[in-house]
Amino acid sequence: MSIHQRTKSLASRGDELADTFFQLQVLNGKERVDIKFPSFASKAAEAGHAPLLPSRIEIFQVNIGKLCNQTCSHCHVDAGPDKKVENMDRNALEKCLEILSAYDIPTVDITGGAPEMNPHFKWFVEECRKLGKTVIDRCNLTIIRSNPKYHSLPEWFAENQVQIVSSLPYFSKTRTDAQRGDGVFEDSIEALRRLNAVGYGREGSGLLLDLVYNPSGAFLPGAQAGLEKEFKSQLKRKYDIDFNRLFAITNMPISRFLEYLLESDNYEDYMTQLVNAFNPATVASVMCRNTISVSWDGYLYDCDFNQMLDLKVSTSESNHISNFDYKLLSDRNIVLNQHCYGCTAGAGSSCGGEVA
Amino acid sequence: MSKEKTYFEPADLANFGNITEWQGPMGKKFFDYYNEVMKEGALTAREKALIALAVSHAMQCPYCIDAYTSGCLQAGADEEQMMEAVHVAATMKAGITLVYSTQMMKHAKKMTM
Numbered sequence: 120m121s122i123h124q125r126t127k128s129l130a131s132r133g134d135e136l137a138d139t140f141f142q143l144q145v146l147n148g149k150e151r152v153d154i155k156f157p158s159f160a161s162k163a164a165e166a167g168h169a170p171l172l173p174s175r176i177e178i179f180q181v182n183i184g185k186l187c188n189q190t191c192s193h194c195h196v197d198a199g200p201d202k203k204v205e206n207m208d209r210n211a212l213e214k215c216l217e218i219l220s221a222y223d224i225p226t227v228d229i230t231g232g233a234p235e236m237n238p239h240f241k242w243f244v245e246e247c248r249k250l251g252k253t254v255i256d257r258c259n260l261t262i263i264r265s266n267p268k269y270h271s272l273p274e275w276f277a278e279n280q281v282q283i284v285s286s287l288p289y290f291s292k293t294r295t296d297a298q299r300g301d302g303v304f305e306d307s308i309e310a311l312r313r314l315n316a317v318g319y320g321r322e323g324s325g326l327l328l329d330l331v332y333n334p335s336g337a338f339l340p341g342a343q344a345g346l347e348k349e350f351k352s353q354l355k356r357k358y359d360i361d362f363n364r365l366f367a368i369t370n371m372p373i374s375r376f377l378e379y380l381l382e383s384d385n386y387e388d389y390m391t392q393l394v395n396a397f398n399p400a401t402v403a404s405v406m407c408r409n410t411i412s413v414s415w416d417g418y419l420y421d422c423d424f425n426q427m428l429d430l431k432v433s434t435s436e437s438n439h440i441s442n443f444d445y446k447l448l449s450d451r452n453i454v455l456n457q458h459c460y461g462c463t464a465g466a467g468s469s470c471g472g473e474v475a
Numbered sequence: 476m477s478k479e480k481t482y483f484e485p486a487d488l489a490n491f492g493n494i495t496e497w498q499g500p501m502g503k504k505f506f507d508y509y510n511e512v513m514k515e516g517a518l519t520a521r522e523k524a525l526i527a528l529a530v531s532h533a534m535q536c537p538y539c540i541d542a543y544t545s546g547c548l549q550a551g552a553d554e555e556q557m558m559e560a561v562h563v564a565a566t567m568k569a570g571i572t573l574v575y576s577t578q579m580m581k582h583a584k585k586m587t588m
Contacts, residue, residue: 163585341550346518349551372521395489 127190129200129375130200134353136378137197139338139429145386146457156402158396159459167397170452176445177409180228180425180470181215183207183240186351187232188265191286191299193333193376195427198232206232207415214440215413220250228470230257230423236271238320248279254281257470260310261303277317282327284366284470285311291351298335306349311360329364330425331472337385339392339464340367343473366472369393371424371461393460401467405475407453413440421453422469424461430454461470483488488538528557529564 136142141150148155163171175196184206187198219227227247234240234256246256263272276283287307288298295304311320311328318324330350334340347365354360370376372390380386407421407446411432417440420426434451437444467474495502524546531539547557564584 289553295552332551336548338545338548342515342520347518348550349521385564 121323128197128201129378130197131199131201131299134378139427141429142373142377143228143430143456145381146372148234151381152386154461156388156390156457159277159463160231160455161458162397162399162463163402163459166402168402170410171405171455172404173449173451173453176224176411178226178228178406179215179219179413179468180410180412180423181207182412182414182426183230183232183237183243185238185388187259188236188262189233189259189300189303191375192379193298193335193370195371195374195376195424196232197374197427201231201253205236205407205415207417209239209240211417211440212414214417216243216246216250218440218443219247219252222325224252226253226255226410227409228255228257230470232324233259233262235262235272241275244279244281247300249280250259253282254279255284257284257286259299259316260287260307261299263313264312273313273317273319276314277319277326278297280326282475283319283327284327287311287350288333290350290357294335298333305363308358308360311354311362312358314362315359315361320363322361327341327364328362329366330362332365332367333370337380337383337389339396340468343367343466351355357447360375364472366470368470368472369461369464369468371458373424373458374427382457389462390457391474393464396464397460398463398467400464401463401475403471404467405462406471406474407462408468411448412471417441419443419448421451422462425454425456425460428458430455430456478586484539485538485541488542491538519550521547521552525552525556525560529560532561533564533568 144150145152154189158163160169163169169205179222182196184360185196185198185202186206191200229244235258241398244254244256262269264270267316285307287295289295292304295307298303301328315321317326319326320328330339332346332350340346343365346367350363350365353456354362371382372386372393378385380385380389407425409424412423412426414420414426419424419432419438419440421432422456425431431438431454432448432451433454434444434447436442438446462474489570492506495506513520518526524543527539528543528547531543543558547560
């Protein structure tokens with residue numbers, strides 16, 4: 120397999136790509152590569168979005184921390200077991216709850232790292248549910264199997280009606296393990312069985328289990344409907360596993376996936392694919408238009424990818440949970456850069472899969 | 476140092492669409508036909524990509540091999556399926572060669588005692 124597993128984050132290896140400014144320099148053809156692509160902002164402008172404006176904040180996405188039991192090759196968060204500091208504390212989560220109780224933002228989307236490793240995770244989810252919010256947990260599956268203290272997560276998820284969104288890059292071991300680490304496939308299958316056993320993904324249960332497909336390499340995802348059909352049929356036939364929807368998500372050329380693209384000499388071809396596949400019809404539906412992304416230290420971003428490039432929201436008077444101003448944020452201009460091509464290629468890509 | 480020249484430049488594939496510059500109506504008809512055929516239909520996009528990958532090998536077209544390797548991966552095919560598709564092409568070529576031996580056998584039998 121061409122994707123090499125990493126055992127440590129870019130940050131702990133002292134790699135210069137851990138510097139978000141350096142990543143932006145690469146994306147803009149000023150470091151490592153000598154190639155420039157048309158600016159994404161100009162493409163968005165041609166599609167009638169100059170500037171790109173938000174619609175309504177419907178999703179409050181909290182990146183609760185970068186601690187993870189896996190070190191996936193394509194991780195845009197640079198998460199891993201060594202990320203013990205960048206995790207949200209109780210005070211910050213309380214502040215998030217204040218915001219959520221004050222505004223009509225229907226969905227709380229919790230991501231990481233492995234969100235369940237944050238010691239305040241269960242409490243935060245329960246409080247969000249008390250506020251009547253829809254709660255999504257972006258669960259890496261293997262966490263359920265990683266330690267006895269997480270074994271009962273499926274039952275607890277079901278009690279709290281948490282929607283589960285889980286990565287499974289392929290229905291085979293080789294492709295999955297190449298991206299996510301040796302042994303991940305077997306553990307993921309076992310975790311899916313446990314989620315199915317409490318009703319997740321089973322018809323009529325009301326418990327949603329969605330899977331995320333990320334290509335295991337320098338290529339774009341194919342049509343979501345076809346992939347979903349294939350995943351459903353193969354997972355059912357081979358493992359008797361059911362799930363609800365498959366979200367096909369394009370890998371963003373940032374962080375560890377950017378490292379892979381550069382190391383494997385695929386950067387230019389991949390960016391060319393993204394740029395050539397720019398679809399103006401996707402711009403109106405990109406996720407940054409209805410999402411606010413919150414980092415472990417409380418800063419606000421237009422999306423999780425901007426967060427990982429440290430591109431904060433443009434409203435400097437409201438760029439942190441401590442100065443959250445719904446009105447200002449609703450009137451902001453969304454911050455764009457070259458990685459945004461990842462969300463507008465082909466049928467588009469978001470945390471919920473295709474957008475067009 | 477001058478760039479090494481080869482008959483097949485990977486970058487040329489991106490210019491395929493330009494064939495319409497010298498013969499518009501025919502080129503357009505071809506691309507319309509191509510796009511119609513490669514749409515999801517009675518066969519899935521993955522099945523069509525695998526067939527195209529097999530044909531690419533049988534016809535030994537480097538452009539097509541690159542294009543349909545990407546196409547197969549994109550459509551969700553795995554390495555085993557892709558290699559099996561190439562084996563189908565290979566076995567067809569072998570069979571097509573071997574089946575001509577019936578002509579050879581027939582002719583040889585006619586000429587010998």
